[in-house]
Amino acid sequence: MMKIGLLGLPLAGKTTFFNLLTGAGVATATYAGERDSHTGVAKVPDERIDFLSGLYKPQKTTQARIDIIDIPGLGQGGAAEFAGPMQDADALVIITRGFTNDALGVCDQPQPAADLQDVLTELIITDLNVVERRLERLSKNKKAGKEIPGEQEALEKALQALENEQTVIGQEYTAQQRLALNNYGLYTDKPMLAVLNTSEEGLRTKEAPGQAELEEYAYRHHMPLLTVCAPLEEEISELPEEERGLFLEDLGLKKSGVARLAQAAYAHLDLISYFTVGSDEVRAWTIKRGTTAREAAGKIHSDIERGFIRAEVVSYKDMVQERTVPKLREKGLLRLEGKDYIVQDGDIMAFRFNV
Numbered sequence: 340m341m342k343i344g345l346l347g348l349p350l351a352g353k354t355t356f357f358n359l360l361t362g363a364g365v366a367t368a369t370y371a372g373e374r375d376s377h378t379g380v381a382k383v384p385d386e387r388i389d390f391l392s393g394l395y396k397p398q399k400t401t402q403a404r405i406d407i408i409d410i411p412g413l414g415q416g417g418a419a420e421f422a423g424p425m426q427d428a429d430a431l432v433i434i435t436r437g438f439t440n441d442a443l444g445v446c447d448q449p450q451p452a453a454d455l456q457d458v459l460t461e462l463i464i465t466d467l468n469v470v471e472r473r474l475e476r477l478s479k480n481k482k483a484g485k486e487i488p489g490e491q492e493a494l495e496k497a498l499q500a501l502e503n504e505q506t507v508i509g510q511e512y513t514a515q516q517r518l519a520l521n522n523y524g525l526y527t528d529k530p531m532l533a534v535l536n537t538s539e540e541g542l543r544t545k546e547a548p549g550q551a552e553l554e555e556y557a558y559r560h561h562m563p564l565l566t567v568c569a570p571l572e573e574e575i576s577e578l579p580e581e582e583r584g585l586f587l588e589d590l591g592l593k594k595s596g597v598a599r600l601a602q603a604a605y606a607h608l609d610l611i612s613y614f615t616v617g618s619d620e621v622r623a624w625t626i627k628r629g630t631t632a633r634e635a636a637g638k639i640h641s642d643i644e645r646g647f648i649r650a651e652v653v654s655y656k657d658m659v660q661e662r663t664v665p666k667l668r669e670k671g672l673l674r675l676e677g678k679d680y681i682v683q684d685g686d687i688m689a690f691r692f693n694v
Contacts, residue, residue, distance in 0.1 A: 341625060342406040343604060344425035346462075347434035348454050349412030350445050352536040355569040356434055357409035359576060359596045365409075376424050377409040384598040385623060387655055387685060391614055392621045394662065401622040403612055405601065413461055426524035430532065430604055433458050437537030437547040437566075451535050452552040459560070460504070462526040467501040469523060470494050487522070489515035497525065506531075509561070530607050532600070533557045535566045542568040542590055563603040565596075572596045611684035614655070615639070626682060633678035636690045646692035650676045655685035 347353040354367045354377065361379030383403040392400040408424050425431065435451035474494050493516035497507045506527035512520065520528060533553065541547030547566065557564040568590070575586045576595060587595065594602070605611070609628045613635060614621065624638050632652075637644030653664075657672040667673045682688070 340404050340406055341430070341604070341608070341610070342408065342428045343600075344428035344431050345407065345409045345434060346425070346431055346458055347412055348436070348457065350440075351412065351434045351436040351454065352438070352569045353412065353434040354409055355573060356534060356536060356567065356596070357407060359567070359569050359573040360405075360407050360600065362576065376411070379407050379409075381405045381407050381597050381601070383601040383623070383625075384595060385612065387612075388614065388621060388623050390659065391616050391687070394658075395616050395618060395621050397616075397618055397621045399620045401620060403601075403623040403625045405604070413458060425526060428529060430530040430608055431462075431526065432532045432534055432600070432604075433562075434534045434536055435553060437535045437541055437549060437553075439538075449537075449548040450552075451547075451549045452556040455533055455553060455556055459506075459527075459531075463501050463504060463506070466507060466525045466527050467498070469525060470498050470501060473523070474498065487519045489513060490519040492516055493519045497528075501527070506560070530604075531560075531562050532603055532607060533562045533564045534600075535564065536569050537566060539568050539571050539590070542566060542571075542592075545591075563607050565599055565603055567596050567599075569596070611682070613682050613684075613686045613688050615689065616687055628684070630682050631678060632676050632680040632682060632688070632690075635682045635688065636692065639690070642694045643690050643692045646694040647678050648691040648693055650680060651689040651691070652676050652680070653687045654683065655687060658687055 345353050345357055354365055357363065357377060357379065358365055360381040363377065363379040365377050381404065383405060385402060388400065388402055408428065410424060433455055435454045436445070437449045437451050439445055439449065477491055493512055496510050496512065497520065500507055500510050507520070507525050508528045508530065535547060535550060535553055537547035541550070554564055572595070575583055578586065583595065587593070610625055611628050612623045612625055614623055624635065626635050626638060632650040633644055633647045636647050652674045653667055653672060657667060661667045661670065661672065664673065
């Protein structure tokens, strides 16, 4: 399951965004002063699994899921104080403020680009401390031969980037160096997305305070940018399903907040979904683009990967058109693929295996 960490300065609306994604209903009024993290699960909306569930009418439908962790707003203690739970996150989402709220005492003009830069700077400083300490240890222990292959070179590249206020992930590494870096869970070595949390007016007009500057900053730092009005969209998410679409359309939105985040995260992390279907369960599985059939089988169970024989594969498009396995088989659209087949987004798969 993918894990995403939410970061931001105090009173950016981060926990409201967390509630929008997870439906957790965490209190937000006093959270700026709290020091505990919140965790929840966001179900990934997908029209394809809705269609397949309607077709197979299974006992259970399991959507792809994203673990969401919300840490307290970064303050004078910096990222090091709170960001520990983020070390195993697959991606970070930085929430920026694009609104004013007199009731919360947030009256000053939003500067979301500056806020994003502040958070990124805190992450760079935290990573810099980790890299410097590790390089110092390596220097002392070099004679002991405890160095991981490629580690010294990787850390030196990372150090140079961080000293130039650049992210670690933005540099080029050999496969060996990349493997060595993965041991550290550096925050700037993770894919990042930015979110502008604005008012209803800002969402409608697409001209929220500071939005243009934020768009330019996010583009320069290769961060996908989403614009939300978290409080309003959270209210919409609590409406009956048949009413949500109308309210989102009125705001000029085609998809919910969690759907937009999932779409952006999947694209940014190069993830796709495949499906397994049956009368017992229809389920979505998240994998990296380029995953082989045998590796995809391992997402279900290691025994299936170990005993892999063949995969029965149908494209989602063909399933929509033909609707039944006999028709698919009759037209030669039900394929048998070997272990090295590269799974495509939307593939519907059944695995033959022997253990």
